[in-house]
Amino acid sequence: MRRNILCWLAVVGASIASGQSIRPINGVTSWTGTVHYTAQGSGSQDNGSSVETWKIGATAHLTVRVDWNDQAGWYEGTVLDGHVSLEDRHEEVSPYSSSLLRTSADEDLVTNWDGTPRHFVIQVNRNQQYALLQIDPLVNARQITQTNSTVTYDAIQAVPWYNGDDAGYVYHSVAPGATELTGSYDSVGRSQYPLTGNVQPNYTWHVEYSFQPTGQSEDDEVVVTSDAYDEFRPQAAPDGGRGNVIAFKAVLQRKGGGAPSQKAVKFEWALPQVSREPGFAMNVPVADAGSGVDLRFEASNDLAITDGDGLAAETPAGLRTESTAAVGSYDWGGWGSLRVVATLEDGKRVQGVFVATGDTDIRLPKRAADSRIAEVWRKAHTAGSDDADDEGDPVGDGNPGDGLTVYEEYRGFLENGAHIEGDTAKKDYFIRQEAGGGYDIGVKVFRNLTGLVVHSRFTAAEFPESRVMNANYSQGPHVVDQHGVRIIADARWSDAAQAVGGPGTPGMIKGVYVPPMTATMSARQRVYQAFALAHELLHSCNVYHHGDHADHSVFWRNDNGVDTEYDYITSGKDIDPASGRPIRILGENQQPWPMPLPPNGVRIVLGSQQGPHAGSDICVMRYDVSNAYQALSDASVRYKVREIFGTLLCHDTPGTGVNDASHQPQSRYGDSDAGRGNCAGQILVNDAVTAPQR
Amino acid sequence: MRTLLALLLALLPAAAVEPPTVSVSLNSGAPRMAPGAPWIAVTTVLLEVDPEAPAPLEDEAPPALEFVVTNEQGEAVAADWLRRELEPAQELYGFREERLIWTVKPEVTQALPEGRYTLIVRRGDAQAPPVEFELKADEPGDRLLLSQWEELEGRPDAAMAQVDAELVEHPESVPALVRKAELHERAGHIDEAVAAMEQAMRASNSDGSEPSQLQHRYLELMAIWGQ
Numbered sequence A: 001m002r003r004n005i006l007c008w009l010a011v012v013g014a015s016i017a018s019g020q021s022i023r024p025i026n027g028v029t030s031w032t033g034t035v036h037y038t039a040q041g042s043g044s045q046d047n048g049s050s051v052e053t054w055k056i057g058a059t060a061h062l063t064v065r066v067d068w069n070d071q072a073g074w075y076e077g078t079v080l081d082g083h084v085s086l087e088d089r090h091e092e093v094s095p096y097s098s099s100l101l102r103t104s105a106d107e108d109l110v111t112n113w114d115g116t117p118r119h120f121v122i123q124v125n126r127n128q129q130y131a132l133l134q135i136d137p138l139v140n141a142r143q144i145t146q147t148n149s150t151v152t153y154d155a156i157q158a159v160p161w162y163n164g165d166d167a168g169y170v171y172h173s174v175a176p177g178a179t180e181l182t183g184s185y186d187s188v189g190r191s192q193y194p195l196t197g198n199v200q201p202n203y204t205w206h207v208e209y210s211f212q213p214t215g216q217s218e219d220d221e222v223v224v225t226s227d228a229y230d231e232f233r234p235q236a237a238p239d240g241g242r243g244n245v246i247a248f249k250a251v252l253q254r255k256g257g258g259a260p261s262q263k264a265v266k267f268e269w270a271l272p273q274v275s276r277e278p279g280f281a282m283n284v285p286v287a288d289a290g291s292g293v294d295l296r297f298e299a300s301n302d303l304a305i306t307d308g309d310g311l312a313a314e315t316p317a318g319l320r321t322e323s324t325a326a327v328g329s330y331d332w333g334g335w336g337s338l339r340v341v342a343t344l345e346d347g348k349r350v351q352g353v354f355v356a357t358g359d360t361d362i363r364l365p366k367r368a369a370d371s372r373i374a375e376v377w378r379k380a381h382t383a384g385s386d387d388a389d390d391e392g393d394p395v396g397d398g399n400p401g402d403g404l405t406v407y408e409e410y411r412g413f414l415e416n417g418a419h420i421e422g423d424t425a426k427k428d429y430f431i432r433q434e435a436g437g438g439y440d441i442g443v444k445v446f447r448n449l450t451g452l453v454v455h456s457r458f459t460a461a462e463f464p465e466s467r468v469m470n471a472n473y474s475q476g477p478h479v480v481d482q483h484g485v486r487i488i489a490d491a492r493w494s495d496a497a498q499a500v501g502g503p504g505t506p507g508m509i510k511g512v513y514v515p516p517m518t519a520t521m522s523a524r525q526r527v528y529q530a531f532a533l534a535h536e537l538l539h540s541c542n543v544y545h546h547g548d549h550a551d552h553s554v555f556w557r558n559d560n561g562v563d564t565e566y567d568y569i570t571s572g573k574d575i576d577p578a579s580g581r582p583i584r585i586l587g588e589n590q591q592p593w594p595m596p597l598p599p600n601g602v603r604i605v606l607g608s609q610q611g612p613h614a615g616s617d618i619c620v621m622r623y624d625v626s627n628a629y630q631a632l633s634d635a636s637v638r639y640k641v642r643e644i645f646g647t648l649l650c651h652d653t654p655g656t657g658v659n660d661a662s663h664q665p666q667s668r669y670g671d672s673d674a675g676r677g678n679c680a681g682q683i684l685v686n687d688a689v690t691a692p693q694r
Numbered sequence B: 001m002r003t004l005l006a007l008l009l010a011l012l013p014a015a016a017v018e019p020p021t022v023s024v025s026l027n028s029g030a031p032r033m034a035p036g037a038p039w040i041a042v043t044t045v046l047l048e049v050d051p052e053a054p055a056p057l058e059d060e061a062p063p064a065l066e067f068v069v070t071n072e073q074g075e076a077v078a079a080d081w082l083r084r085e086l087e088p089a090q091e092l093y094g095f096r097e098e099r100l101i102w103t104v105k106p107e108v109t110q111a112l113p114e115g116r117y118t119l120i121v122r123r124g125d126a127q128a129p130p131v132e133f134e135l136k137a138d139e140p141g142d143r144l145l146l147s148q149w150e151e152l153e154g155r156p157d158a159a160m161a162q163v164d165a166e167l168v169e170h171p172e173s174v175p176a177l178v179r180k181a182e183l184h185e186r187a188g189h190i191d192e193a194v195a196a197m198e199q200a201m202r203a204s205n206s207d208g209s210e211p212s213q214l215q216h217r218y219l220e221l222m223a224i225w226g227q
Helices: A002-017 A375-380 A406-411 A437-450 A523-539 B002-011 B106-110 B143-152 B156-169 B174-186 B190-203 B213-224
Strands: A030-046 A051-069 A074-093 A098-108 A119-124 A130-134 A138-147 A150-160 A181-190 A202-213 A220-225 A245-254 A264-274 A295-298 A312-314 A322-329 A336-344 A349-354 A362-364 A413-415 A418-420 A428-433 A453-455 A485-489 A498-500 A511-514 A552-559 A562-567 A584-586 A602-607 A628-630 A637-640 B014-016 B021-026 B039-054 B065-070 B082-084 B090-092 B095-104 B115-123 B131-135
Touching: A030 A074, A030 A181, A030 A264, A051 A119, A051 A264, A074 A264, A220 A336, A245 A264, A245 A336, A264 A295, A264 A322, A322 A336, A428 A437, A437 A453, A437 A485, A437 A523, A437 B021, A437 B039, A437 B095, A485 A523, A498 A523, A511 A523, A523 B213, A602 B213, B021 B115, B021 B131, B039 B065, B039 B115, B039 B143, B095 B143, B143 B156, B143 B174, B156 B174, B174 B190, B174 B213, B190 B213
Parallel strands: A220 A349, A428 A453, A428 A485, A485 A511, A584 A637, A602 A628
Antiparallel strands: A030 A051, A030 A202, A051 A074, A074 A098, A074 A119, A098 A138, A119 A130, A138 A150, A181 A202, A220 A245, A245 A322, A264 A312, A264 A336, A295 A322, A336 A349, A336 A362, A413 A418, A498 A511, A552 A562, A552 A602, A628 A637, B014 B039, B021 B039, B039 B095, B065 B115, B082 B095, B090 B095, B115 B131
8 A cells, every 4th residue: 555655646746747737626625525435255265285264344434524735736634533344354274273363453543543643635637537545544453363272362453454456546537516526436455364375365345435515505404313212222032133123214304404405316324334243142152153244224115225234225216305214133232333325316415414413424322432332221230341341249359350341241141042131240150050950059059159140041052062151252342251161960970079170260160060960869968969069169260178188088997896997098998907096986075976886887087187177167168078087185086076068158267166266175177278268258250360279 | 916927927938039940850961862761850940038028928829830842843742741749849048949850651752753852841931941852762771760760650679670780780880879879778778778878989989079979978877877
């Protein structure tokens, strides 16, 4: 493009030097108008050992005012308003690897990428022909390199959003006396990413523009209204079809009201900027989410769709003074902008102005210029900027956020067929509960203990294999792939439930495996298993045991009238006969244990100090399977006990109840180990944070 | 009078504070089963209750559970669900759990063709997440499932025979040994239950990194002996 500008300056300079007269078009010294750009392209290349595919989609619009520069002999000015939305993808897949290169932008175009004003020029030649020329085509774009699912590069870089070749040299003629510059043309663009063999994919830019003399009084105007604008919040149907619809009405009238001076031969509606977020909510569909438009015009008797994506529509033939357009929403987080232009009987084009805001490009939904979120939703929620993730409730380990941006919470999720939103004030947590309803109580206990907002009713079609709950993103603000946790009933975990991969944040948890809860299982056992699940789910938000000093499995038997303790050679299997040692078994009342040992002996778990039985004895994270402990004052004395499982979450580290320092005859297992305990103060759910080890 | 009123209020069921959570599992979550296997579904309706607030008096009984099984074409499949109520609803830790067991006889499932099916359970406006499963003729029979079926049918000896057959093939099967202990305990044979649980613990490869549920069950059995 820089090369093009230099060539063009040379041509202009040569024209001036040759003394040819270049003057304002039809005497108009200032023009104001709009330029709209759209581009679509895709293709693939089979290299034998790999297949490359590329796809580009972009829309942009500029509102520009240019003034005649007599010295230079052209119109020059700056962009008053504008926006570009683009995505350029290159994917290469072979049997051994895959890579994805992607550039995307969703940027306002009022200023340059470096903050300077964005310039625009209308060049004029001695034949009174003109050409449009963009001087500043760079924008801040997000560039991502992804190889075999690992993002290796993710940065913001200034890239050309419009690199149509020689676009500045497309000259257009204008009729003598005409007071409008209007028309369209195509030019060729090139992808950022060349294919193997240095083949550079080309695509077509389609450009439409319309300029009128600045400040010139016009007889007629087009006013646009919408009764539902203030309350419109985009939705989608549960199957991804159309959710809700908003209608706009454009009326051609004399300026200030009254019958227009002439009628319109057609009204043209357009959605120059529309989001194409994958899927229709953050988690659905879980595969092949596509990148279809999120807002589109709905056809009616009075409106025909004129492009395949439903982004343009116009009235059928016939004179009229008004038109109504319905925009359907197909995504819970869709956004875009709408405009309408009426073409009058004399060929003049009048752009619609939205009565509520004075804008010609009407933001959908009603939202701030720097936001994609409907204002009506923001009014009902306390939320920061679209990309914020700063919930502090529950406080947990002090790390804010739940891995979801405000926009992602707003766009929401599908859970058991119904749309839900994230909670912008509290941390959200996602579960796929595959272990049967008997475990529901464990999930609810986990929810109540942690204060997290737990979503646990997802169906298989709503919970992706990757467990990434916010996988469907493109231009929408995203800070991290936030994972859900699967609860899986598996007979191989009949001994102990386990959060495989934990403790850690949800992204680290391969699955929470629990024993199947059978139909014939006793109620007592079911409750125990449910609380075991709550325990494991806490590991799935980086909560640790109260201590890791190992308990000891031993075997007690009465040998010839002497209570004897044996070690196991291998854990829990065969006893070591040589390890036998006499012990005295007492109750905590210091009296001998009243019941004789069973004839075949008994398995015992001796809980240890600062082990997993330590700390607060009401905490669900504390173990409860010890049935004896060794006296601190006499190594041969064993106190026989029965533990009770905890049902709360501790907020401190010292031992309480049976572990209290004042407990008699001693604190059973002592305080929580260093760095452990205060389980409520360990909770961490945000996958963006590296989980601290304790 | 105030005492009487307080007593009456205490006798009322507690008020639910959120909509009920309806869930269903089929054959302990097995994704595949053979035609001819019994279907044992467990439904749970879980309500969080506020014990401080008495429930409003209701004129109508809660909505009944509705079962629908559909095939791959989305067509409803006839299944004769038999409701078996083993336990009354239990209230604990602020929740009320209504748990029901439902079965479909093997001769009914035997008539169904292979393929994918979906089980949907509704209770009024609430719907359980659907259960998807597959009927495959070559899927081996699940003896522990058959053991449950026999027990539900009132044949504890046949239930034990299924477990014993499983243990002949897989002597170290922890789920089978746990099931054996469960059946013995229910029959009042505590010595045999302890022995089976001992075997299960010997067979277990648990590394103790999480609290052992076998140890917990063992302690429950030992408690019967006063240990």
